[in-house]
Amino acid sequence: FSPDKTSVVFVLGGPGAGKGTQCAKLVRDYGFTHLSAGDLLRAEQDREGSEFGDMIKEHIKDGIIVPMEVTVHLLENAILDKDEGRGRFLIDGFPRKMDQAVRFEEAVCPSKFVLFFDCPEEILTERLINRGKTSGRADDNAESIKKRFKTFVETSVPVVEYFDKQDKVVKIKAVKSPDEIYEEVKKRMGEKGF
Ligand code: UP5
Ligand code: MG
Numbered sequence: 392f393s394p395d396k397t398s399v400v401f402v403l404g405g406p407g408a409g410k411g412t413q414c415a416k417l418v419r420d421y422g423f424t425h426l427s428a429g430d431l432l433r434a435e436q437d438r439e440g441s442e443f444g445d446m447i448k449e450h451i452k453d454g455i456i457v458p459m460e461v462t463v464h465l466l467e468n469a470i471l472d473k474d475e476g477r478g479r480f481l482i483d484g485f486p487r488k489m490d491q492a493v494r495f496e497e498a499v500c501p502s503k504f505v506l507f508f509d510c511p512e513e514i515l516t517e518r519l520i521n522r523g524k525t526s527g528r529a530d531d532n533a534e535s536i537k538k539r540f541k542t543f544v545e546t547s548v549p550v551v552e553y554f555d556k557q558d559k560v561v562k563i564k565a566v567k568s569p570d571e572i573y574e575e576v577k578k579r580m581g582e583k584g585f
Contacts, residue, residue, distance in 0.1 A: 392474045394500040402483045403551055404508030406454075406539040407515040407522070408565050409572060410483045413508065416573045417481060421585055424473050428485035431465040432457055452529050454538030456546060459491040467499050487547040492554075504583055505554045506576065508565035512540055
């Protein structure tokens with residue numbers, strides 16, 4: 392693994408903004424390796440013998456951010472594990488707190504840019520309540536969704552602003568259909584040289 396030969400793109404946006412949905416399309420068309428911080432945390436939570444299982448579970452249900460050491464460690468391992476020489480990673484749902492952003496870029500790899508999916512809270516709530524009927528996710532219920540939004544506004548939006556000051560944010564309106572949004576994503580990826 393060599394940071395010089397690696398392209399890391401952070402994918403951010405409120406809960407339900409379509410990060411996972413758009414990442415799947417980018418994996419198909421651009422050969423990215425997709426790493427969702429939330430998925431890695433849920434897998435660690437369920438891993439037999441994990442010392443962090445209960446802690447992760449509580450944090451996810453309350454929509455608050457798991458201490459960064461745990462998440463950065465999981466991401467770093469996944470990057471080393473899945474580095475198949477293509478060197479393109481989408482890091483989905485991370486960093487969502489300033490300390491994570493600084494630590495990851497110092498200790499693992501600086502990001503090329505940030506894809507930020509922007510969508511009003513009412514629409515996101517509707518998507519998540521809807522998904523909650525079948526997702527089995529412990530945080531797809533009205534109470535957890537409210538807490539996830541609070542964390543997003545108070546803790547994660549400042550991260551987007553931090554990258555915006557570095558001119559690294561590609562902001563995409565995420566209200567239309569997944570395919571329409573993806574057309575815009577492809578256009579903006581092209582402008583970034585992909
Ligand atoms: N959908 C998607 N796009 C649509 C569109 N354009 N129109 C209509 N419907 C659309 O999509 C969500 C739902 O909407 C799906 O049903 C989809 O079909 C539909 P999805 O693509 O899953 O959106 P995504 O942005 O990925 O939503 P997700 O719920 O995964 O976002 P969160 O950011 O809330 O969840 P995540 O898994 O990243 O994090 C969960 C928790 O983990 C956090 O709350 C936190 O407690 C913890 N966490 C940390 O502690 N640290 C981290 O670094 C990361 C996570
Ligand atoms: Mg997701």
